[in-house]
Amino acid sequence: MISPEIERLIQILARMPGLGPRSARRMVLHLLRRREQALVPLTKALQEAQEKIVTCSLCHSIDTCNPCSICRDAGRDDTLLIVVEHVSDIWALERSQAIKGRYHVLGGVLSALDGVGPEQLAISSLLTRAAELSVREVLLALNATIDGQTTAHYLTTRLSSLPVKVTRLAHGVPVGGELDYLDEGTLSAAIRSRTVL
Ligand SMILES: [Zn+2]
Numbered sequence: 001m002i003s004p005e006i007e008r009l010i011q012i013l014a015r016m017p018g019l020g021p022r023s024a025r026r027m028v029l030h031l032l033r034r035r036e037q038a039l040v041p042l043t044k045a046l047q048e049a050q051e052k053i054v055t056c057s058l059c060h061s062i063d064t065c066n067p068c069s070i071c072r073d074a075g076r077d078d079t080l081l082i083v084v085e086h087v088s089d090i091w092a093l094e095r096s097q098a099i100k101g102r103y104h105v106l107g108g109v110l111s112a113l114d115g116v117g118p119e120q121l122a123i124s125s126l127l128t129r130a131a132e133l134s135v136r137e138v139l140l141a142l143n144a145t146i147d148g149q150t151t152a153h154y155l156t157t158r159l160s161s162l163p164v165k166v167t168r169l170a171h172g173v174p175v176g177g178e179l180d181y182l183d184e185g186t187l188s189a190a191i192r193s194r195t196v197l
Contacts, residue, residue, distance in 0.1 A: 006028060006032075009028050010024045010025055010028050011024075012024075013027055013028065052064045054066050056068035056071055058071045058129070059071055059102065059103045059104050059105060060104070060105040060106075060107060060122050060125070061087050061090055061103060061105050062087055070090070070102070070103060071102065075100065076100055076101060076102055077100050077101045077102075078102065078134040078135070079101075079134055079135060079136040079137060080099070080100075080101030080102065080135075080136070080137050080139060081101060081102050081103075081104055081126075081129060081130055081135050081137070081138045081139070081164075082099065082101045082102065082103050082104070082139045082141050083103075083104050083106060083126060083138060083139065083140050083141060083142065083155065084103060084104070084105055084106065084141050084142070085105075085106055085107075085108060085109055085142055085143060085148065085151075086105065086107070086108070087105055089105075089141060089143075090103050090105065093141060099139075101139065102129075104122065104125070104126050104129060105122065106121045106122050106123065106126070106142075106151070107120075107121050107122050108120070108121055109121070109142060109143070109145070109147040109148050109150070109151040110147060110150055110151045110154055111147045118154070121151075123155070123158065126155070127158060127159070127162075130159055130162055130164055131162055135164055136164060136165060137164060137165045137166075137167060138155075138159055138164050138165070138166050138167070139167045139168070139169070140152045140155055140156070140166065140167070140168045140169075141168075141169050142168070142169075144169075144171050144189075152168055170193045170195075171186070171189035171190065171193055172186065172189055172190030172193050173186070173187075173190045
C-alpha cells in the first residue's frame with residue numbers, strides 16, 4: 001500500500017526520541033504535503049548539519065568549529081569546569097545565563113543495567129582537564145537520577161586527588177513549586193540542602 005521509500009522514511013523518523021510510528025506517519029504526510037515550506041528546508045538543514053557539525057575535541061560538545069565556540073570564548077571563567085551528561089544539558093545551562101564556566105560532556109552516565117562503564121564515558125579526558133592549573137572548581141551538573149548520582153559519587157572519588165573543589169547542583173524545591181505537590185524524595189533532598197538566608 002505504502003511505497004518502500006515512504007515506509008523507510010516513516011521507519012527512520014519513528015526511531016527518533018519522542019516519536020513513534022503514529023507521529024512519524026503524521027510527520028511524513030506533513031512533509032510530503034508541504035514540500036516547499038517543510039520538506040525542502042528540512043532536507044537542506046539536515047544536509048548542512050551533516051556537512052558542518054563536528055564534535056569538539058576538548059569538551060565533546062557539538063558545533064561548526066573545533067574547538068567549539070564556548071571553548072574558544074575568552075570571556076569564560078577558566079577556573080570553573082562544569083560536567084554534564086549530554087550536549088542538551090549545556091544548552092539548558094546556557095539558557096539559564098546563570099553561569100559562565102567551561103564545559104565537559106561525559107556522553108552519558110554510569111549504568112550497570114545498560115552496561116555503561118567508566119571507559120565508555122569521557123572520564124579520562126575530564127581528569128586531564130580538571131588537572132589543568134587554572135581549574136579550581138569542578139561542578140558536577142548531572143541529572144538527579146540514581147545513575148546520575150552514582151556517577152557523581154564515582155567522579156568525586158576520582159577527582160579527590162586533585163587540588164579542586166568538587167560541587168554539585170542543589171536538589172530540591174523547583175522555582176514556582178508548591179511543597180504539597182512534591183514527592184518525599186525531593187522534599188527530603190530540599191531539607192538536607194537547606195541554606196541560610
Ligand atoms: Zn568545546
